[in-house]
Amino acid sequence: MLPIAVFPAAALLMGIGYALEESGMENLYFMAMILQKTGNVIISQMPMIFAIGVAYELSDDKSGLAACNGLLCFLIITSLLSVSNVSFLEDTLRFRVDEAFGNINNQFIGILSGLLAAFSYRRKHVSTNYLPADFRVLVYTSIFAMLCSIVLYIVWPLIFTLLISIGTMIKDMGPLGAGIYAFLNRLLVPLGLHHMLNSIFWFDVIGINDIGNYWAGTGIRGVTGMYQAGYYPIMMFGVVAMALAMYQCCFITRKKKMKPFFVSSAIASFLTGVTEPLEFSFMFLSPLLYVMHALLTGISVFMAASLQYIAGFSFSAGAIDFVLASSLPMAVKPYMLFVQGGLFFVIYYVLFRLMIKKFDLCTPGRENDQNEPFQEGSIAAEDLNEMAKVIIEGCGGAENIIAIHSCITRLHITLKDQDKFVFKRIRQNGAAGYLKTKEEIQIVYGAHVDAIMDVLKNYQL
Known part of the structure; x- marks a missing residue:
């Protein structure tokens, strides 16, 4: 959640900036530019923020060194696979280098870099007599980043070529092709x-140029814009309903904490069409839900294209773009996208609530155990001190503890000798359960785990 939490605010800044710019009030242009540029800096650097945040969150002890190595790994991969470097290496251009590697700076590479850096950081505890621990992490990160770059150099063009082939194949399928494109868009x-797939349909890679033709008024009315229009019901209504459903399915002890995230994500999606903050918060936790989201997006784009409800966009399918685009010559019954949006609001809300509850799916605010041992505000400072003391005793003393970090509701403790761990001692002080793995002990404490962690740091230091 750390890297995701900042994005809704950035999207809102951009949305307010665009609204001020379109107001026509010249004295607000400077403020509009500041808001747009500020939000855009954060959104455009989303991949880098993921690299830093994921490495930090998954490190043993929420280490700044791990975060720095996440950034290092990201910079190595994106630099080695930059268009200029790949063009130099590729003596015969079997694919379009600019298009294949022009978007290598993406969220997937950011998350992958964070994972590699966190994995490298965990090697810090592997004993060796040759290299200092911190330097060893740096070496591991660099090696993994280079190896990853080699693999991506081979695989990435193949994926791009495949996407070009798919785009060409569905180009002449009309509204059905538009729906298939939208489904694949969300899956990717x-x-x-x-971004690769978007370039095929939105721009002039194979002659469609849906966005350019819509704004220039040079396309075919009722056809041009069909690869865009169906996103409005999803981003302005479906994602808002999704956020509402997930918020209502949060565990009681997590609702207050998660409410600002869901509200800001919903507003950002409605106004600006930026959906990634909410999507990335659950796509890896509950892939089933995300596939359903992709399927509904495909259906929406297919419906709008079939019924010829057309409105394009320049940035994304949010309310701000809708106001600007719905009055253009290529727009066809754009108001009907609101009717379709209302339908998808109901569908999203009902399906998400039913699936989350029925299959007990993990979504933001449901990562922890339902039977949390404490309610909000029920632990006093002196109790936290006593809990920390008992935890250390139950782990065999401070000298037996290598590293401690917290994640959502659990303490993750790496011990020198796991045989010295006595859960019976810790359970008496409020622990709900524990999980022992080869590398660490995970103790479930609930919503107050971060507070416990803060006290433990003092004991550790």
């Missing part, structure tokens, strides 16, 4: 490859 978001 986790990998960052949706």
Whole structure:
């Protein structure tokens, strides 16, 4: 959640900036530019923020070194696979280098870099007599980044070529092809490859140029814009309903904490069409839900294209773009997208609530155990001190503890000797359960785990 939490605010800044710019009030242009540029800096650097945030969150002890190595790994991969470097290496251009590697700076690479850096950081505890621990992490990160770049250099063009072939194949399928494109678009978001697919239909890679023709008024009315229009019901209504459903399905002890995230994500999606903050918060936790989201997006784009409800966009399918685009010559019954949006609001809300509850799916605010041992505000400072003391005793003393970090509702503790761990001692002080793995002990404490972690740091230091 750390890297995701900042994106809705950035999207709102951009949305307010665009609204001020379109107001026509010249004295607000400077403020509009500041808001747009500020939000755009954050959104455009989303991949880098993921690299830093994922590495930090998955490190043993929420380490700044791990975060720095996430950034290092990201910079190595994106630099080695930059268009200039790949063009130099590729003596015979068997594919379009600019298009294949022009979007290598994406969220997938950011998340992958964070994972590699966190994995490298965990090697810090592997003993060796030759290299200092921190330097060893740096070496591991660099090696993994280079190896990853080699693999991506081979694989990435193959994926791009495949996407070009798919785009060409569905180009002449009309509204059905538009729906298939939208479905694949959402499925590829986790990998960052949706930018490649978008370029095929939105721009002039194979002659469609849906966005350019819509705004220039040079396309075919009722056809031009069909690869865009169906996103409005999803981003302005479906994603809002999705956020509402997931919020209502949060565990009681997590609702207050998660409410600002869901509200800001919903507003950002409605106004600006930026959906990634909410999508990335659950796509890896509950892939089933995300596939359903992709399917509904495909259906929406297919419906709008079939019924010829047309409105394009320049940035994304949010309310701001809708106001600007619905009055253009290529627009056809754009108001009907609101009717379709209302339908998809109901569909999203009902399906998400039913699936989350029926299959007990993990979504933001449901990562922890339902039977949390404490309610909000029920632990006093002196109790936290006593809990920390008992935890250390139950782990065999401070000298037996290598590293401690917290994640959502659990303490993750790496021990020198796991045989010294006595859960019976810790359970008496409020622990709900524990999980022992080869590398660490995970103790479930609930919503107050971060507070416990803060006290433990003092004991550790």
